Ligand SMILES: [Zn+2]
């Protein structure tokens with residue numbers, strides 16, 4: 001199995017190094033991930049916070065999700081690249097953006113959330129489990145077998 005992986009922002013001021021593989025890789029088509037992504041969705045790699053070392057200063061934009069939970073989007077203040085997200089409701093977890101990976105092959109999406117918002121032009125893998133909105137964590141874990 002793959003061990004850790006690395007990534008960072010466009011200008012190189014923010015870098016990270018993880019000690020383990022992502023436990024879940026999800027495509028999220030919610031409006032907020034889309035607007036901060038550059039395309040129709042964000043691809044997020046879920047890892048425990050304690051397995052990630054971040055270097056460099058990040059800026060943060062927090063907004064409230066449909067659930068009312070605060071979503072904190074961390075990005076490089078110099079180049080603006082999205083690096084990772086945390087959620088006040090899933091303390092201890094980080095969601096690293098696939099766009100920040102050094103090796104893109106690390107991220108193979110396993111699930112799609114907010115699939116009801118996938119645009120007609122997006123190329124999607126029809127075999128992936130898809131939730132129309134954000135599933136509750138237990139439903140997702142059950143489906144993913146994690
Ligand atoms: Zn940067």
Ligand SMILES: [Zn+2]
Nearest residue numbers: 028029030033
């Ligand atoms: Zn999202």
